[in-house]
Amino acid sequence: MHSVNSILALFYRELKISYRNFSDILSILMFFLLGILIFVFSIGPNTEMFNEIGIGVIWTLILLSNNLSLRKFYQNDFNDGSIILLHMSGLSYELIVLIKIMIIWIFLQLPFFIIIPLAAILLNIELPNVNLILISFLIGSPILTSIASISGSMNLLNQRNFAIGSVIIMILSIPIIIFSVGIINASEEIVRAQLKILIGILFFFLAVTPWVSAACIKLAIQNK
Amino acid sequence: MLLANNISFYRNNNIIFKDVSLALPPQKIINITGANGIGKTTLLKILTHVLIPKKGDIFWNGKNIKKNLFNYYKDVTFVMDKQTSNINLSVIENIFFWKKLFSSIISKKEIDAILDLLSLDSYRNTPINYLSNGEIKKLELTRLVIERKKLWMLDEPYIGLDIETINLLNETFINHTKSGGMIIFSSHYVPEIPNIENLQLENYAQR
Numbered sequence: 061m062h063s064v065n066s067i068l069a070l071f072y073r074e075l076k077i078s079y080r081n082f083s084d085i086l087s088i089l090m091f092f093l094l095g096i097l098i099f100v101f102s103i104g105p106n107t108e109m110f111n112e113i114g115i116g117v118i119w120t121l122i123l124l125s126n127n128l129s130l131r132k133f134y135q136n137d138f139n140d141g142s143i144i145l146l147h148m149s150g151l152s153y154e155l156i157v158l159i160k161i162m163i164i165w166i167f168l169q170l171p172f173f174i175i176i177p178l179a180a181i182l183l184n185i186e187l188p189n190v191n192l193i194l195i196s197f198l199i200g201s202p203i204l205t206s207i208a209s210i211s212g213s214m215n216l217l218n219q220r221n222f223a224i225g226s227v228i229i230m231i232l233s234i235p236i237i238i239f240s241v242g243i244i245n246a247s248e249e250i251v252r253a254q255l256k257i258l259i260g261i262l263f264f265f266l267a268v269t270p271w272v273s274a275a276c277i278k279l280a281i282q283n284k
Numbered sequence: 285m286l287l288a289n290n291i292s293f294y295r296n297n298n299i300i301f302k303d304v305s306l307a308l309p310p311q312k313i314i315n316i317t318g319a320n321g322i323g324k325t326t327l328l329k330i331l332t333h334v335l336i337p338k339k340g341d342i343f344w345n346g347k348n349i350k351k352n353l354f355n356y357y358k359d360v361t362f363v364m365d366k367q368t369s370n371i372n373l374s375v376i377e378n379i380f381f382w383k384k385l386f387s388s389i390i391s392k393k394e395i396d397a398i399l400d401l402l403s404l405d406s407y408r409n410t411p412i413n414y415l416s417n418g419e420i421k422k423l424e425l426t427r428l429v430i431e432r433k434k435l436w437m438l439d440e441p442y443i444g445l446d447i448e449t450i451n452l453l454n455e456t457f458i459n460h461t462k463s464g465g466m467i468i469f470s471s472h473y474v475p476e477i478p479n480i481e482n483l484q485l486e487n488y489a490q491r
Contacts, residue, residue: 080373148362
């Protein structure tokens with residue numbers, strides 16, 4: 061009962077903080093939309109081409125905007141020591157990581173479900189394909205959040221080289237890009253198989269991330 | 285009762301301190317003193333198992349805290365040198381967060397009384413980033429009362445406080461020890477409280 065209360069308290073606090081920093085979310089969405097617009101301007105008015113590469117463009121920009129949310133994960137709680145306080149209230153670091161992933165997913169990835177159809181209109185993508193993008197995003201986005209969590213916890217003590225965190229995200233998300241974008245171009249029989257592989261990757265990351273991130277956080281606390 | 289046996293801590297092969305032992309029975313206060321950089325904060329972090337010592341063991345009520353960590357944490361309040369209140373939330377939101385986080389049974393009336401006593405009452409709904417350093421420190425100290433635990437550990441509790449609050453804090457310390465509590469804190473200032481014992485960390489340093 062005690063730890064359930066703590067989990068709810070942490071959940072509520074994170075919700076409130078995210079709500080207070082709503083402009084962050086808006087600016088990330090703006091970044092995404094403007095990135096799409098820049099692609100449209102730079103490639104020119106070639107509607108057929110967009111139908112081919114549009115999905116790749118959308119996924120690339122999702123990945124880039126995911127990088128922007130990297131610092132939100134543990135840095136503040138780590139700097140002011142409240143992560144130690146959370147631990148002392150009886151929550152293990154693994155549980156804290158899991159809750160953080162859930163909150164960040166709700167606040168930073170769910171809004172993309174509204175904005176992706178909008179981007180699809182801009183890129184002139186056909187409706188069945190939009191459905192496929194949304195499905196692949198539903199499976200792929202928790203993976204992206206997990207990867208961002210790993211990268212964020214790895215860089216807690218890193219005060220100078222911010223780019224390395226984004227590099228870690230890029231490397232780890234290559235398989236996700238391959239399978240999510242591959243869904244669209246695959247023939248109908250393979251679509252299911254591809255989705256299953258993507259779900260497999262999702263479960264792998266959900267299983268591994270809490271331990272990896274928690275280990276990184278522990279290391280960072282020990283070496284501060 | 286808190287027992288620490290021959291704790292040694294090294295950082296990058298430099299010995300910070302060696303063979304520190306301490307015993308803290310109920311109704312007692314230990315004040316860790318020593319020059320800057322001697323390892324006062326490190327010792328407190330070791331005693332809360334935030335840092336792990338290279339040698340030595342810590343026992344709480346006869347049990348090694350390594351194996352009973354969460355049972356130990358149920359009895360410890362740790363006030364760190366940094367503010368753990370979130371700057372995006374207001375004073376009262378932070379207090380309610382702590383209350384829920386530690387499943388405290390403190391009532392709303394008591395919270396009002398504490399805020400009144402610390403003259404934080406008018407800042408109730410002010411976000412933390414508009415408060416001064418001293419006010420943030422005061423807010424941090426309310427955790428002692430909210431969590432209601434036996435063992436209090438405080439890192440430099442007197443920094444940034446005005447004389448009135450220092451007296452109030454000393455009074456709280458005395459009341460806490462009277463009701464069977466234990467306190468460890470690190471400070472350069474030695475307050476006049478009964479049952480206080482100084483632990484001079486200089487004696488364990490190896491230079």
